[in-house]
Amino acid sequence: MQTGFMLFYLITPILLQGCCIRKQQKKMTGVKRDATNQHFRAVEGELFMMPCIKSLKQPARTVWSRSGEDKNTNKDLTFDCGVKFVAKVNHSGKYTSLSGRSIITLQVVASISLRCFQPSEAKVTLRVHTGGEIYCPSHHCSNNSDTIWFKGNKAVSEQHRASCNDEGLLRLCQVYEEDTGLYFCDRQLMEEGIQWTYRRAVDVTVITHLEPSKCPQIKNPAANMTEEVELGQPHILTCEVFFDFEVDFLPKVQWFMNYGDNMENMTPLRMEEPQQKQETLEVLEVIQTAVIPEVMPQHLKNTFTCIAMNSVGNSSVTIELKQKTKVTWPPLVGYPFAAFLLVVLLGILLRVKWLEIQLMYRSHFQHGQHDGEKEFDVFLSFVWSPLSAEAPQGFTLPSRSGCDCNDEEHLMSKKLMRCDESKTAQKPLEVLLPHVLEVHWGYRLCLPERDLLPGGAYTNDVVLGIKRSRMLMCVLSADYLADSSAVFVLESGIQT
Structure with missing residues (x-):
């Protein structure tokens, strides 16, 4: 018995190769040359493709449009x-090319009108690197002479491959991966003096193989994986599985709790x-998905399993659910934004309070020379207010000579000052x-109104006066x- 099987597998390729050598398909181009009036028939619900017309007056790629009175049925x-499309009954009619020189009459017939219609004949599965056969649908109840095979819109005879056409049966001497696709067989029929092409x-x-060689492989989720969920919200479980190809493929993937x-x-x-x-x-x-309409606390206590099965065996993956931790302030966004906002606020504060900050710094961290080399002790700066502007009428600023009087005169001035204390207490600051600074405390004052020479460069005199003083008040x-x-x-004193 084994010897018989061996002889069968050895003889079959030889016979198939002999067919390919003896009956090479007639050389016929995939485009019709100078065809001005053609008649095509198609079956309702099957894929169809309009032919391309090649001539000297119009391009090979043709656009067909409904012509004449047929435009009223489908504009x-x-x-x-x-370009392939599904044939419908309302597609029947006359079509013309854009140049108007070629006409095609298309007639779409219902499948129930065919004598031996078998839907399964519209699909064929071939195994790679072996010989293959493709039958034209209704092969056993039709006249298959002068049948021409096309792949797409190109004749198989033009594809430079080993094949033969045996009365409507296309034999491929060796099947390749590129042979996958849509094929058309054109039968020539003569009715009432009109030649029809039945496509x-x-x-x-x-x-690559007819049966799978291994169990399904679950790509996602991973084993013992944990998915985060929100209580009270729906959740979708997704299972992605890889199956080996097999004839009559019926994948079975299920989710269980x-x-x-x-x-x-x-429970499924x-x-x-x-x-x-x-x-x-x-x-x-x-890809198989299962929906949990509303996640409840009891779902967190259970596990969920995805099971995939084929003719070899089955594979499974079990996962758990856990409650998602709610983050009110996302750290990756919130912290950098808060730091940026803090820097901006500090910049605005420094900009507005820069003068006050410099004054505070100077008051706590004195720097510079504080010895007797300076000509003045204090550079005093003030602005007369509207109330104090009336005071100088009866009270004048002390003169520089008041500071150089003898002790006797100094004591006398103190007595006079004490006498007038009640009066001067009402004077503006x-x-x-x-x-007070000059007479009572003996400070050497630099007063801009008194000690800066008029007519000079005011800014230079102010800066020079500040530099000649130990402090600015x-x-x-x-x-x-x-x-x-x-x-x-004020600004000059801070910067000096």
Whole structure:
């Protein structure tokens, strides 16, 4: 018996190769040359493709549009040659090329009108690196002479490959991965003196093996994985599985909920329609999702299992759920933003309070020379207020000579000062301060009104006067800060 099988596998390739050598398909181009009036038939629900016309007067890629009275049934109906579409009954009619020199009459017939219609004939599966056969649909009940095979809109005979056409049966001497695609077989029929081309479609799929060689592989989720969920919110469980290709592929992927850790007490979950995707010629990916309408606390105590099965065996992955920790202030966003905001606020504060900050620094961290080399002890700066402006009428600033009097005169001035203490107590600060500092305390004052020579460069004199003094004393007030000259004195003293 084994010898018989060996002879069969050895003889079959030889016979197939002999067919390919003896009956090479007639050389026929995939485009019709100078065809001005053609008649095509298609089956409702099958894929169809308009032919391309090649001539000297119009390009090979043709656009067909509904012509004449047929426009009333379906306006602006056009088809590009070489583009597949599903044939419908309302597609029947006459079509002309853009140049108007070629006409195609399309007739779409219902599948129930065919004598031996088999939907399964529209799909064929071939195995790679072996010989393959593709039958034209309704092959056993039709006249298959003069049948021409196309892949897309190009004749198979033009593809420089070993093949033969045996009365509507396309034999491929060796199947390649590139042979996957849509094929058309055109039969020639003569009815009432009109030659019709009956075009049928066959979808060919090339596979590497007929049966899977291993169990499904679950790509996602990983084993013992934990997913974060929010209580009271819906949650979707997703299982991505890779299957080996097989004929009549029926993937089975399911989600189950296990009560506690008991794998025997499993309840199937409500699942969505699975999604399939062809990853490679050998591998199919299936994505199965299950929905938990509302996550409850008891869901956190259970586990969830995804099981995938094929004809070889099954694979499974079990995961757990845990409650998501709510973060009110995301650290990755909140902390940098808070730091940036703090820097901006500090910059604004420094900008507004810069003068006050410098004064505070100078008052706590004195620097510079504080010895007797300076000509003045204090550079006094103030601005007369509206009330104090009337005081100088009866009270004048002390003269520089008042500081150089003898002791007897100095004592006399103190007595006079004590006598007038009640009167001077009512004087404004701008009037009292120079007198007290110079007469009572003996400070050497530099008063801009008295000691700066008029007519000179005011700014230079102010800076020079400040440098010649041990300290700067400013009587700050609203009037002082509103006076530009007084503010200049203050800024010069800070910067000196």
